[in-house]
Amino acid sequence: MAHDHVHPHHDRDPHAPVNESHGVRPDSALLERALRELLIEKNIFTAADIQHQIELTESRKPELGARVVAHAWADPQYKAWLLKDAKAAIENFLKIDLDLEPELVVVENTRERHHVICCTLCSCYPRAVLGIPPAWYKSPEYRSRVVIEPRAVLAEFGTTLPDDIEIRVVDSTANMRYMVLPLRPSHTGQMSEAELAALVTRDSMIGVAVLAGSQR
Amino acid sequence: MRPRFTPGDKVRVHAQEVATHCRTPYYLRGKRGVVARVFGAFPNPEQLAYHKIGVPYQPLYQVTFEYAEVWGRPQRHTVITADIYQHWLESDH
Numbered sequence: 652m653a654h655d656h657v658h659p660h661h662d663r664d665p666h667a668p669v670n671e672s673h674g675v676r677p678d679s680a681l682l683e684r685a686l687r688e689l690l691i692e693k694n695i696f697t698a699a700d701i702q703h704q705i706e707l708t709e710s711r712k713p714e715l716g717a718r719v720v721a722h723a724w725a726d727p728q729y730k731a732w733l734l735k736d737a738k739a740a741i742e743n744f745l746k747i748d749l750d751l752e753p754e755l756v757v758v759e760n761t762r763e764r765h766h767v768i769c770c771t772l773c774s775c776y777p778r779a780v781l782g783i784p785p786a787w788y789k790s791p792e793y794r795s796r797v798v799i800e801p802r803a804v805l806a807e808f809g810t811t812l813p814d815d816i817e818i819r820v821v822d823s824t825a826n827m828r829y830m831v832l833p834l835r836p837s838h839t840g841q842m843s844e845a846e847l848a849a850l851v852t853r854d855s856m857i858g859v860a861v862l863a864g865s866q867r
Numbered sequence: 868m869r870p871r872f873t874p875g876d877k878v879r880v881h882a883q884e885v886a887t888h889c890r891t892p893y894y895l896r897g898k899r900g901v902v903a904r905v906f907g908a909f910p911n912p913e914q915l916a917y918h919k920i921g922v923p924y925q926p927l928y929q930v931t932f933e934y935a936e937v938w939g940r941p942q943r944h945t946v947i948t949a950d951i952y953q954h955w956l957e958s959d960h
């Protein structure tokens with residue numbers, strides 16, 4: 652008796668095609684298509700080039716950044732190189748080609764200084780190592796508030812830092828894309844690099860979060 | 868173009884208004900900071916935006932700003948850094 656009424660949302664076929672437009676404005680979609688077809692027609696690039704670029708973009712995930720962080724924790728010499736010349740150090744370790752990517756800078760969180768990255772002007776983000784930025788990173792709220800009240804914004808992410816730690820808000824206003832090297836959690840001395848990398852979250856590499864067990 | 872500033876130099880961001888594309892945020896215009904890093908020279912984005920090649924390339928600096936300098940009220944242990952092109956900076960003695 653309790654369940655003889657209709658639950659339309661349960662009747663949905665989980666394999667049904669997606670018919671919503673995911674918030675893309677129809678005129679934007681039309682413009683993109685027109686431009687793409689024109690550029691292909693004029694031999695500026697091919698449809699295969701676009702497919703290749705989409706696959707490359709989608710292959711970039713925070714796991715890449717996490718592997719770099721774990722390696723820097725495990726190897727002090729590598730860390731020194733990473734902090735000095737991040738792009739070269741990352742290309743060398745991950746065996747990826749970042750020639751066409753923007754410049755990269757890695758900033759190190761310590762017990763005295765915590766970095767959090769943002770782009771107040773648009774949505775600059777270290778896509779080469781973290782992939783596509785989360786929606787909140789691009790929101791006007793995050794972009795404006797993080798430079799005005801960084802401790803309040805961090806608290807909303809569940810991150811409360813001791814008062815005597817300096818917060819350094821890093822605004823990516825130009826050519827450099829920043830990634831945070833988070834503090835290594837305690838009691839991880841025996842872990843392999845793969846195990847260490849599994850501890851590293853995307854948000855810790857943006858600096859809105861710290862890793863569990865790293866604050867003492 | 869050669870870099871005019873080195874790490875530790877005190878600088879001030881120009882306070883000018885521009886109606887065209889530029890990458891110097893409004894909230895830092897006219898503010899005093901300290902050069903933290905020198906990144907080398909890059910095409911001037913104010914020209915790139917209008918299909919020019921961006922010469923002369925502008926040295927780029929990471930500049931640190933104390934919170935109170937930017938927002939006019941104290942906030943302990945809070946610093947903002949931004950990357951500013953040389954033609955937007957002047958020496959602050």
